[in-house]
Amino acid sequence: MKVKITSRAGEHQFDAEPEERILYAGLRGGLSLPYECATGTCGTCKARLISGEIEDLWPDAPGKKNLKSDQGQFLMCQCAAKGDVVAEVSQFVTSLRPLSGAPQWCEGTIRNTRMLTADVMALQLELDVTLGFEAGQFMAVEVPEVKGLRGYSMVNFSTDSSVLDFVIKKLPGGALSNWLFSGSRDGVRARLFGPLGVATFHPDVAKNLLCIAGGTGIAGIMSILDRACQTRHFDRFEGDVFFGVRTPEDAFYLDELAAFQAGFPRSLRVTVAFSDQPATDEIRSRYPGIRFAEGFVHEVAGRDMQGRFENVMAYLAGPPPAVDSSIRLLIMAGVGADSIKYDKFS
Amino acid sequence: MTEKRICRIEDVPSNGLKECEVDNGAPVLVINSGEEYFACNAICPHQEVPLCEGMFDGKVLTCHMHLWQWDVRTGAPIGLAEAPLEMFEVSVDDGWLCIRASNALRVASLFEGIAQETLEKINAIAEERQCSEGEVLYTVGDPAEELFILESGRVEFLVGRDGKVTSGGFMVRKGEVFGWAPLMENQKQRVAQATCKEAVTLLSLNGAKVREILEEDPRSGMKVMMRLSSLLTKYMIAAGTS
Numbered sequence: 001m002k003v004k005i006t007s008r009a010g011e012h013q014f015d016a017e018p019e020e021r022i023l024y025a026g027l028r029g030g031l032s033l034p035y036e037c038a039t040g041t042c043g044t045c046k047a048r049l050i051s052g053e054i055e056d057l058w059p060d061a062p063g064k065k066n067l068k069s070d071q072g073q074f075l076m077c078q079c080a081a082k083g084d085v086v087a088e089v090s091q092f093v094t095s096l097r098p099l100s101g102a103p104q105w106c107e108g109t110i111r112n113t114r115m116l117t118a119d120v121m122a123l124q125l126e127l128d129v130t131l132g133f134e135a136g137q138f139m140a141v142e143v144p145e146v147k148g149l150r151g152y153s154m155v156n157f158s159t160d161s162s163v164l165d166f167v168i169k170k171l172p173g174g175a176l177s178n179w180l181f182s183g184s185r186d187g188v189r190a191r192l193f194g195p196l197g198v199a200t201f202h203p204d205v206a207k208n209l210l211c212i213a214g215g216t217g218i219a220g221i222m223s224i225l226d227r228a229c230q231t232r233h234f235d236r237f238e239g240d241v242f243f244g245v246r247t248p249e250d251a252f253y254l255d256e257l258a259a260f261q262a263g264f265p266r267s268l269r270v271t272v273a274f275s276d277q278p279a280t281d282e283i284r285s286r287y288p289g290i291r292f293a294e295g296f297v298h299e300v301a302g303r304d305m306q307g308r309f310e311n312v313m314a315y316l317a318g319p320p321p322a323v324d325s326s327i328r329l330l331i332m333a334g335v336g337a338d339s340i341k342y343d344k345f346s
Numbered sequence: 347m348t349e350k351r352i353c354r355i356e357d358v359p360s361n362g363l364k365e366c367e368v369d370n371g372a373p374v375l376v377i378n379s380g381e382e383y384f385a386c387n388a389i390c391p392h393q394e395v396p397l398c399e400g401m402f403d404g405k406v407l408t409c410h411m412h413l414w415q416w417d418v419r420t421g422a423p424i425g426l427a428e429a430p431l432e433m434f435e436v437s438v439d440d441g442w443l444c445i446r447a448s449n450a451l452r453v454a455s456l457f458e459g460i461a462q463e464t465l466e467k468i469n470a471i472a473e474e475r476q477c478s479e480g481e482v483l484y485t486v487g488d489p490a491e492e493l494f495i496l497e498s499g500r501v502e503f504l505v506g507r508d509g510k511v512t513s514g515g516f517m518v519r520k521g522e523v524f525g526w527a528p529l530m531e532n533q534k535q536r537v538a539q540a541t542c543k544e545a546v547t548l549l550s551l552n553g554a555k556v557r558e559i560l561e562e563d564p565r566s567g568m569k570v571m572m573r574l575s576s577l578l579t580k581y582m583i584a585a586g587t588s
Contacts, residue, residue, distance in 0.1 A: 006513045
């Protein structure tokens with residue numbers, strides 16, 4: 001199928017496979033199409049159908065709430081072309097060449113599932129190919145048993161990897177997480193599209209790092225810390241990591257965070273904030289290198305960072321209300337918009 | 347648009363924002379900054395997000411969705427923002443805040459920040475034109491004498507000829523400038539076709555006269571030429587067809 005996208009400054013054409021989401025077909029064709037979550041929740045990849053027929057793969061997608069469907073608007077991440085299609089995007093779209101960094105489809109096998117807390121699971125996907133990605137990026141993942149794709153950030157970082165680490169939280173009513181948590185899934189095949197996302201860290205970022213994460217939002221932050229430690233970023237710059245969960249029982253990756261901190265004891269600070277309960281003596285004595293605080297993570301970060309917002313590059317991740325609160329905190333503290341990075345999931 | 351009363355000034359929070367409904371029009375965002383009041387289109391020029399949900403520190407307005415930012419005094423974009431705010435002219439009458447639409451020239455980013463006197467001279471040669479749906483403003487090979495500033499409506503472009511015609515994009519935003527060939531040297535003919543896709547209001551400017559005015563004020567002229575070259579670069583990068 002041929003898809004033609006008319007944008008602010010001209011048109012672009014690419015091929016799409018049957019039932020392939022128009023966004024994915026365009027991205028792997030090297031186009032800079034607008035998107036954020038790529039999985040139907042945010043609404044950023046809005047386009048307007050000019051001609052042809054499309055199939056909506058998720059008619060109830062929450063990202064459709066502001067769409068004017070009577071004007072032909074649709075989400076490119078949830079619609080596939082049923083023949084040749086012409087659609088319009090209101091942004092500037094550019095064509096990226098070469099295609100080496102463009103996201104692609106790949107397949108892999110689920111391995112090493114393990115529980116990190118009562119409702120958070122870690123797992124690996126062993127890919128059939130190696131994949132290059134930036135620290136902080138995510139993949140859209142689907143398994144044959146569950147309809148649709150979900151976005152998960154890589155936890156690990158390596159320049160060319162065939163093993164990707166993910167963490168997944170059990171969500172009430174979450175079809176994929178329910179499936180994952182209700183039986184042994186090691187050995188199951190999965191299909192992935194990516195890498196996606198722009199909230200990335202690169203060693204060229206000559207700034208102090210400020211990371212604020214809630215819950216499983218810590219995943220992408222772990223990848224960023226992994227890369228920053230590998231490149232000894234904290235020899236030259238400061239790092240402040242704030243990780244929020246509800247109670248001490250909900251905390252995970254504390255061993256890994258303590259290890260990052262121990263590598264740069266003077267320049268890297270890690271604070272874990274509990275919103276519902278104070279830290280226990282046990283957790284304090286077990287992790288002497290980690291600081292513990294009580295409160296919402298953005299409030300804890302706001303108090304602690306007062307007077308230290310200059311020259312930071314901020315990375316935010318977690319539930320959208322928490323990310324919004326952190327954005328507000330940073331903007332009102334005078335941090336420039338180009339120094340705040342996040343990808344919005346829900 | 348004539349002057350419209352839209353709210354009482356005491357209803358606007360100090361150093362804050364208030365969205366106001368306007369009869370027969372898009373909602374307007376009223377902004378208080380110290381002693382001054384400003385007003386702009388209440389919807390973000392990026393993606394239809396209400397700006398009253400954004401962040402405001404008394405000087406800079408930030409849309410919470412993608413962190414586009416503007417100086418509320420002028421509507422000029424800052425940082426990540428790629429388009430200015432559509433500002434209104436504001437006055438206070440007997441405790442009422444009144445707004446009046448700015449003419450498109452004043453919100454055109456091509457002329458943003460140039461000397462007031464120069465802007466007035468350009469304004470004096472601007473002619474308003476009403477075009478109907480389907481009207482072709484110019485086509486390939488036509489003499490390029492005027493440039494246009496969009497007031498309202500939608501204009502689409504086609505490039506190429508002899509059966510190999512492709513879309514050159516479209517313009518929908520108040521203050522967008524097109525048909526800029528007469529601002530350049532030796533661009534005597536149109537290289538694209540511009541068609542009104544709905545009823546369009548625009549300002550037309552004689553290119554040679556604009557150049558004359560800018561030559562008298564080289565500082566403003568330099569600003570305009572820098573903006574024009576950035577604009578052209580943006581279109582060149584985006585137009586690489588695949």
